[in-house]
Every structure is written in C-alpha cells, then in structure tokens.
Amino acid sequence: MYAQVVVDISNDAVDRVYDYLALPDTKVGMRVKVPFSGRIVMGYVINLSEHSNFDETKIKPIITNLESVPKLKVEALEMCQFLAKHFFLRLTDCIKLVLPACVRQDNVSEKQSAICSLNMDFDTAISIVGKRAKSQLSIIAYLSEYGEDNLTHLNNLFSSSSVKALIDKGIINLSKIRTYRSPSVEKINDDRKQLTASQQFAVDSIKNVDRTFLLQGVTGSGKTEVYMNIIEDALAHNKSAIMLVPEISLTPQMMQRFNSRFPNNVAVLHSGLSEGERYDEWERIFNGEARVVLGARSAIFAPVENIGVIIIDEEHDSSYISESNPRFNTHDVAEFRARYNHCPLVLGSATPNIDSYKKALDGKFQLVRLPERINNLEMPHIEIVDMLIEVLDGNTSAFSRKLLSKLEECIKNKKQAILFINRRGFASFVMCRECGYRAKCDDCEVSLVYHKEDGELKCHFCGKRYRMLTNCPNCHSDKIKYGALGTERVCNELSEMFPEVPIFRMDNDTTRGKNGHKTILSKFANTTPSILVGTQMIAKGHDYPNVSFVGILDADVSLYNSDYKSNERTFELVTQVAGRAGRKNNDGYVVLQTYAPKHYVYRFARNYDYEGFYDKEINLRHTTMFPPFTTILRILVSSVSDNRAKDVTKKLYDACQELKVKFGKNIVFLSAMPAPIKRIQTKFRYQILTRFVPSDEIISDFYKISDIIEKDVSIFVEINPNNLR
Secondary structure, three states, rough: OOOEEEEOOOHHHHHOEEEEOOOOOOOOOOOOEEEEOOEEEEEEEEEOOOOOOHHHHHHOOOEEEOOOOOOOOOOHHHHHHHHHHHOOOOOOHHHHHHHOHHHHHOOOOOEEEEEEEEEEOOHHHHHHHOOHHHHHHHHHHHHHHEEEEEEEHHHOOOOHHHHHHHHHOOOOEEEEEEEOOOOOOOOOOOOOOOHHHHHHHHHHOOOOOOEEEEEEEOOOOOHHHHHHHHHHHHOOOOEEEEEOOOOHHHHHHHHOOOOOOOOEEEEEOOOOOOOOHHHHHHHHHHHOOOOOOEEOOHHHHHOOOEEEEEEEEEEOOHHEOOOOOOOOEHHHHHHHHHHOOOOOOEEOOOOOOOOHHHHHHOOOOOEEOOOOOOOOHHOOOOEEEEEEHHHHHOOOOOOOOOHHHHHHHHHHHEEEEEEEEEOOOOOEEEEOOOOOOOOOOOOOOOOOEEOOOOEEEEOOOOEEEOOOOOOOOOOOOOOEEEEOOOHHHHHHHHHHHOOOEEEEEEOOOOEEEEOOOHHHHHHHHHOOOOEEEEHHOOOOOOOOOOOOEEEOOOOOHHOOOOOOOOOHHHHHHHHHOOOOOOOOOOOOOEEEEEEEOHHHHHHHHHHHOHHHHHHHHHHHHHHHHHOOOOOOOEEEEEEOOOHHHHHHHHHHHHHHHHHHHHHHHHHEEEEEEEEEEEEEEEEEEEEEEEEEEEHHHHHHHHHHHHOOOOOOOOEEEEEOOOOOO
C-alpha cells in the first residue's frame, strides 16, 4: 500500500504530493514522519493507493505514524483541496489553516486532574479512622454524600494533611482524569424570549433548508435569538453548528448567551485563547463533546461534523477576509462547508455587503428581513452636525456643542454613552510648525502616531517605537504640532470635562492582554453613568440596554479613503455604531460630526435607509465598472531592494499586457504603479491593478503569470482586496 503524503514545508518548490510505502496501520488523514531530502520531516497522508506511478523500488517507507486516530477527517481534507484550488494556495498551508499549531506540533500536553473517592463503604472507613479524627471523619462523610471531588478542592475545603492521611490509609482512592482548559465565562440567565412574528418567520424559513440566506435585520431586531433558535433545531436533529462573529471583542458576550442556552455544548475558537485552551477546545470539537462552535474567522475550519447550520453574523465585516498569507474569504469556505453538509448558510447583517445584497435580489440567496426592533422600539434619532460651522463659530475642539450637550444630559440621567473615533493613539502624527518636518518610521513610509500614555511615537504597521520629539530634529524648533486626535486624546479631554465619570477606552492598545476585551466591556456594563470610547471594535454586536447616547466624532475618517468601498464602509460604520443606542427604551440619540453633511451616505444613514443607499451605490458601481460588476485583482510585489521590486513588477506587467490582448474588452483596466504605502517593514512595494468581467479563466491566467519564484522578492495575488494600502 502506498501513501500519498504532503510534507509540512511551506515552499512552492515542494508543494506537491509524494509517494511513500505505508505502514500497516497508516490511515488517510494521519500525521506521519517521513524521510525527505536527507532529513526527517512531518507530513500528512491525503490518500492511500494500491499502486504508484513512480519507480516502486525507489519509494521510501514512512518512518512512523504520529497518531492512531487521524487528525484530518474526510471533510477537512476535501476542504483543504478546495482552499488550494479556489484560492491558489499551497496545500500544506491549507492544512495549517485546518490544524492549529498546537495540534500539529504536539507542543501542548493534556491537563490531568486528581479525583478523590472512597475506596470502601462508609462504615468500614469510619472503623479504620476512629472517632477522634474529626477532620478525617468530615472528609469521609463529604465523599460519602457527593461521591467524588477534585483533590485541590478537597484540600481547600478540609485539611490537606487529613486528606493525605486518608490516601495513605487506602481509604481514599486517587485517580486521574483528563480535564479541559476552557475560557472562563461568566454565567448569566438568558431566558428564552418569545419570538416576534418576523423572527418566527425567519426561523421557519431557514431551518433545514439547503441554501444560502441573507438575514437583513435592523440593529436591535433580535438576530441573535433567531440564530439560537435555528441552532437549537439543528441540535434537536443530532446535528452541529458553527457561529462566526467578526470581532474577538464580541465573543465573551455572545459566549455568555450561548453557554446559558446550550450548557456544556459550546466551544469557542479565536486568537485570544492560550495554546492550552485552543488545544482543548479543538479536542472537544474533534471528539464530538461540543457541537456548537462559536468564534472569529478561524472557527470556520473547526473539526466539527454533521453540520446543521453555519451562521456568519455581521457578514459585511472586512475581518472575514484574510489579508495575510494564506489569503482566503470566509464566505467562500462557509459556502463550501454548507454544500458539503447540505445545510443552510445564514449571512446576517443590518447593513449587508453590497455583493451579498445583489445576490439576494438576483435570487442566488434567499432574502429574509427583520424590519423592526424588538418591542417595536424606534431606531435612535441621528443628528448631523456640520463641523465647519462649529469652526466658523469659534469652536475648534473635537466636540461639537450639540455632542457635549447630549453627553451631559446622558450623564445627568445616569445613563451610558459610547463615543466612536476610528483612530487610536493621542495624535495621528506630529510635525514641526516651523519647517514642516513630519516624524516617519524608518522602515515604513508612514507617519508615526503619538501615544502620550507611553510617551512614544509608534508605527502602526511594523510596531517600531521611537522617543517623542521635544524639538524638531531638522530645525531644532520646539513648536511641535499634533495631528488628528485618536481615542487616547479623546479620553484625556473627556476626563478633564467630566472628572467624576468613569471613562473606558477600547482599542488595540488597551485590549492586548488575554482578557482585555472582556475586562473593559464587563466594567463598562456594570458602571452607570459611564462613557466608552473606542474604535470600530465597539461598533457592532454589543447590546447594552443603558446606552442612550452615541457620538460619532469624525465620521469622515473612512469616507475619503482611496477605495471603491469607502462609501459602503462609512454607511456600515455609522449605522452599526448608531445601533448601539436606545436598545431598551425609546431614548436613543446619536450625534454624527462631519465636514460633509450633505454627502449622500449620511443622508441615507440618517434615515437607516439601506435600500436607498444600495440603489445609489449599485448604480455608481455599474457606471464605473467596479465590483460586483467586475473583479479586482491586485498583484503585490515587495522586496528590500527597490530596483528588484520594480524590475519584477515590470516583468509581470509585460505578461499581463498579453492577457489584455487575449481577453480584449473583458479586461476593463490594467495598470502598474507603486503601492499607496511604498514601503512597509523595510520592503519596497509595487502593484499591478486590473479590473475584469468576472471570469475563472482570467483569474487562473493571472495566477499562472504570478506563480514564479524570484529571489528576494515576494509576490502576492489578491482578489477584491479589502484595502489597497
């Protein structure tokens, strides 16, 4: 028997299947050790065959099987094949997506707990101990009543010396069992809610139907309750479920609700877990002990079987697209798994992706709507403030008079407020007022962000840190100017205005610890009045009934990005952030600050008019031939040598020109240029951009052109990239 093996080496030169002689107990999906190019490496068995196409006398045997039960199940292997073909990835990199490092590398050991139980009947134990050993008698009585207990807990309840004495006498039996390291979750009472007519219609429409659904529900319409009812139905039919959320910060609150509804049946997967927790959660899913998987993007690869429903909440969110190698789109992987398991795929959002909504209108997806908030609550009123008028009236601060007035009212009423600013740090840049010098990163072509709390300038692309300027290094002037404000500066200024009010900040700088998101959100939830200041991680999914006011400090941050999705992203952010207010009573109020109050994005967002925005945006996309009417493909070339990057880009561009001749008008745009950020982490960056009528053949040809190995040069291909920085 021959085993077809993929070696665990991420290199294009060895990205193929190798034949080895299988051992008697070798199975498909196993991890194995094999000889390869003069060394021993790990590999993955993807198939077994009676014959080989190679010279059988030269085929080497597998050295050893690393497990008795294959870690890669049949669906996982087929998913890897799909990923490799659909996203033009190396097969070994696809396997690494499916098998986390802690599982592949065996670098995490199982956790064992010592369990104590009586080794004899109660009367015999009492006769051995005697009536004077009161502590030992108490332990015997306790174990007689409860049967068994953890050794550590027993030592804490009673005297550890007494427990040891009973073990030494043979009265207590000590055994070891495996215990799982699960993320800590606070228990809540998540009472089952009576479904509205719209919710019940959604549940009935979706459950057990083998197709893709777009669940469009306004913020606060009860999408999560719909999700849980559909999952409950899947479990009742002995099936499992995957539920994805876009931000790690959403997971703790969602985990509380899911654990309450599905006790001991939920596993969570996200990047914030320790290696031990990730390993144990993966094992619980693999062994079928947890049938509901909740997590961020990577949870789509969970080793769960017999899936009854896959749900992608906030499906419009850009975090569902991986921007680092290996690149993939979570939606496409979810569609593959839904087809494989013949189960519904639910895409939920108040502001669906333009492409998803078009597919729903075209009949490719089934559209299901939740048009109203629970209990018929009104959507919060959005007031647009023209910041140019504020400046002309002498107000040069970051806070309009209307925003401060509503914030004071909110605090006076002992409510909570959320202030959104999609920039972290104290200031977006620092520059000299005299000569115009601007502090930039040595390794990246970007301005450094000032973090006052740390007294440092930081690069948000490579993480490099610098001392804050006291004088200009160019002209030695001490006249240093700060750029646009970020979350840190907002918190500082609010603390001066409202010294008695607790202010919480939530961004990438404050949530780096293991439970950073959970700690901040828990404190905010339990503090009234209070203010939460944050970036886009506070913009979606959170449900805090005491939030009555939301302030959007600079809505224009995403509006003028050089990106065809800038209008869509701005509409999504405004709608999602506004939706955090007034979720319990009809007291929600939103102040949106902008320098472009007449922009159509704000006009539609103010009225929560997604359909109106979609009609405007889809017409614009059609006129300019942008997705979904075309596909954007970017070839990104980078190297520490500017000349090397430039030369390879030219070489690729010449080959792309031949494709333009081949496909004619189907390629509507093709150009080569420096990337918007010309250098990141010491590497110079160039790009080739093309737009073409959607075609698998064109995509395949562009990938073939880019599939070359150039020394000291990296080449990446991206389809409809999230951003073009």
